[in-house]
Amino acid sequence: MSSPHSNLVSLSTLSSLLQPTASRANHAVSAATADSSEATLARTAPIIALCHLSWDWVWQRPQQYLSRLARTHPVLFVETYCSDTPVTTVALRSAEGHPNVTICAMHLPARRWADGKFIDRERRRALQRTLAQELPGQFDDAILWFNDPMAVTAFAGHLGESLIIYDCMDELSQFKGAPPALLERERELLEVADVVFCGGRKMRDRRLRHNANCHFYGTGVDCVHFGQALRDTTPIAPELAELDGPVLGYFGVIDERIDYDLLAKLADAQPRWHVVMVGPFAKVDPADFPQRRNLHWLGGRPYAQLPSLTKGFSVCLMPFALNEATEYINPTKALEYMAAGRPVVSTALDEVKSNFGNVARIARSHDDFIRLCQREVESPSRTRIARGMKLAAENTWEANVAKMEAHVADALAPRRILATDEASPAMITLVGNQSAYV
Numbered sequence: 001m002s003s004p005h006s007n008l009v010s011l012s013t014l015s016s017l018l019q020p021t022a023s024r025a026n027h028a029v030s031a032a033t034a035d036s037s038e039a040t041l042a043r044t045a046p047i048i049a050l051c052h053l054s055w056d057w058v059w060q061r062p063q064q065y066l067s068r069l070a071r072t073h074p075v076l077f078v079e080t081y082c083s084d085t086p087v088t089t090v091a092l093r094s095a096e097g098h099p100n101v102t103i104c105a106m107h108l109p110a111r112r113w114a115d116g117k118f119i120d121r122e123r124r125r126a127l128q129r130t131l132a133q134e135l136p137g138q139f140d141d142a143i144l145w146f147n148d149p150m151a152v153t154a155f156a157g158h159l160g161e162s163l164i165i166y167d168c169m170d171e172l173s174q175f176k177g178a179p180p181a182l183l184e185r186e187r188e189l190l191e192v193a194d195v196v197f198c199g200g201r202k203m204r205d206r207r208l209r210h211n212a213n214c215h216f217y218g219t220g221v222d223c224v225h226f227g228q229a230l231r232d233t234t235p236i237a238p239e240l241a242e243l244d245g246p247v248l249g250y251f252g253v254i255d256e257r258i259d260y261d262l263l264a265k266l267a268d269a270q271p272r273w274h275v276v277m278v279g280p281f282a283k284v285d286p287a288d289f290p291q292r293r294n295l296h297w298l299g300g301r302p303y304a305q306l307p308s309l310t311k312g313f314s315v316c317l318m319p320f321a322l323n324e325a326t327e328y329i330n331p332t333k334a335l336e337y338m339a340a341g342r343p344v345v346s347t348a349l350d351e352v353k354s355n356f357g358n359v360a361r362i363a364r365s366h367d368d369f370i371r372l373c374q375r376e377v378e379s380p381s382r383t384r385i386a387r388g389m390k391l392a393a394e395n396t397w398e399a400n401v402a403k404m405e406a407h408v409a410d411a412l413a414p415r416r417i418l419a420t421d422e423a424s425p426a427m428i429t430l431v432g433n434q435s436a437y438v
Helices: 011-046 063-071 118-132 149-155 182-192 202-208 223-230 260-269 304-313 334-341 352-354 366-378 382-394 397-423
Strands: 047-050 075-083 090-095 098-108 143-146 163-168 195-198 213-215 247-251 273-277 296-300 315-318 345-348 361-363 427-429 435-437
Touching: 011 366, 047 063, 047 149, 063 075, 063 149, 063 163, 063 397, 090 118, 098 118, 118 149, 143 149, 149 182, 163 182, 163 397, 195 202, 195 397, 202 213, 202 352, 223 304, 223 334, 223 382, 260 273, 260 296, 260 366, 304 334, 304 427, 315 334, 315 366, 334 345, 334 352, 345 352, 361 366, 397 435
Parallel strands: 047 075, 047 143, 075 098, 143 163, 163 195, 195 213, 247 273, 247 315, 273 296, 315 345, 345 361
Antiparallel strands: 090 098, 427 435
């Protein structure tokens, strides 16, 4: 007499026969939902940003990208300072105009700054304490977003993060005063990063051998902001309006990357020209700057004022020295100048040649730079200006962010599928409407 269950194969046999199918089905369901769930998570997951710049300094790549990411992501922007303080202090505040950005200003004692191991431990301890006590639950499973490779030892793998992103904006190791450990820290960061974004093609090419998931996303631009320079209602900045003659202008950080000899020659070439340099000074002594009646060092200006300043420029300058610090730079200001509808003259930076060669006039020597400026002052190229405005419109920060978030979603998907497989057992339907978990 047959058993009442003789029409059922044994559970172990059924498991061995159907497990591959169940596994495939499970992965198919996971993969089917990954696109939507991971895309949503990539747009909403909290971000902890570790940056070598302060939020309120010159508005550059980190602030441009993170302020836009903060439209859907809570962002904790961590600043680290070497300060005259006996013990570490941490202050939290909201970023003005960006309610979803919390600035975490961490001040570490200057007397211990040379002790790298202490600084790593102290940064980690202070941030872990802040997250636990003052921001409980708000940045769980966060994406760690590194602009500062020196922060990798302190934080990577220690904050319960879901993903590690390295946004490489500059070849920082080639800048004046770079920490000796920077190259080693960056290699460590490249090894653990899930996704790497690079601000220049050469930067990406250099890092591909260390991380295959490496992508070129150069400068973006806020066309609406800089497009104000094209409006009749936008006044020219008063310090430029009072100048008599063409204004050849630059805005940005003024540091070891600027060709100061070129600026002196440019001012000397045409006394009726005014060469205007707008921006904060970094790692340079203004007492060493060339001085001319028609060479103006205006210092830093708020980001909000840049359109009215740019409106007063007859020609926009990128007067960079060709040295180690500029070998890899892709200047953010290039597209900003273009969005303002201004002619651009640059020295022969590799990234400018490859990215903007049909818009910017590119000089091979000081004399060539002066000649090209003369040409644009006297007869601006309408064709190049139109190309530049089109290029700017195609490379907004928002467009870049959308593409970058797609890479983040792709990196999250395998982790989420694996977590689903581990957490949710596959259910197999048996004969006779019975079910079991295997």
